[in-house]
Amino acid sequence: ECTINGIGERAGNTSLEEVVMILRQHPDLNLDTNINSKLLYSTSQMVSDKMGMVVQPNKAIVGSNAFAHSSGIHQDGVIKKRETYEIMDPEDVGVNESSIVLTARSGRAALAYRAKKVGYELTKVQLDSVYTEFLKFADQKKEILDDDIHQIIEASPINIQSVA
Numbered sequence: 001e002c003t004i005n006g007i008g009e010r011a012g013n014t015s016l017e018e019v020v021m022i023l024r025q026h027p028d029l030n031l032d033t034n035i036n037s038k039l040l041y042s043t044s045q046m047v048s049d050k051m052g053m054v055v056q057p058n059k060a061i062v063g064s065n066a067f068a069h070s071s072g073i074h075q076d077g078v079i080k081k082r083e084t085y086e087i088m089d090p091e092d093v094g095v096n097e098s099s100i101v102l103t104a105r106s107g108r109a110a111l112a113y114r115a116k117k118v119g120y121e122l123t124k125v126q127l128d129s130v131y132t133e134f135l136k137f138a139d140q141k142k143e144i145l146d147d148d149i150h151q152i153i154e155a156s157p158i159n160i161q162s163v164a
Contacts, residue, residue, distance in 0.1 A: 004047045005055050005062070017044065017061040021088055041094035061088075067098040070143075072107030075100050079113050102144035104135065111149075118146045120153055120160060129158040 002016035003009045017040040023031045044062035048055050057065045067090040069075045077084035078098055090098055100110050108131050112122055115130070122130060133152045138144055144152070153160050 005044055005051070005053065005059070007047055007051060007053070015060070016040070017093065021061055021093065024092070025087060037092050038094045061093055066090075067095055068101050069098065069110075070101040070103045071105055072110060075106060075110035075113070079109055102134075102138070102149075103142065104138035106134075106138070106144075114144075114146070115149055115153065118149050120149075122160065126156070126158050126160050130156045130160070 001008070001013050002019060003013050004016050006015070016035075017037075020033050020035050020037050020040065023029065023033060024037060041062050044055055047053075055063055057063050060066060067086060069078050069085065074085050078086065079100070082089070082098060086098060090096065100106075100113055102110060102114055108127055111131055111134050112127050115122055115127075130153055133156050134144065137148060137152050137155075141148065
């Protein structure tokens with residue numbers, strides 16, 4: 001017996017998504033649940049909606065922070081090789097992709113990555129200039145969103161054109 005989002009927890013029942021994914025990460029055990037793991041996230045969201053209970057952001061596997069990275073070194077590692085900081089592929093649990101959350105702790109690699117996603121291919125010189133503006137902006141705001149990236153790039157003293 002298992003729980004979803006902690007619903008149904010009695011006398012130590014464990015989390016369905018954690019059991020499924022632990023077994024999936026250890027195929028040498030030859031234990032398969034035949035559960036479609038790609039439905040874990042959407043099932044968690046459905047239970048959350050129906051129960052009116054928010055899933056804790058740091059909940060393993062289905063929490064909003066499970067595949068989110070805001071620390072510069074983690075972001076760089078995930079951008080270069082996702083497996084460095086994630087032992088499972090987010091798509092295996094129904095999450096589209098890892099997210100790179102831009103904060104004042106983010107580095108140049110994360111900024112360049114997110115800028116590229118919104119249509120800017122920055123050279124090293126451009127990135128250095130934009131990063132200075134980014135840090136000023138990030139000191140004022142908790143999280144930098146895609147719209148903010150456009151504002152930061154427009155505020156940069158170097159002329160940068162969108163490639164999108």
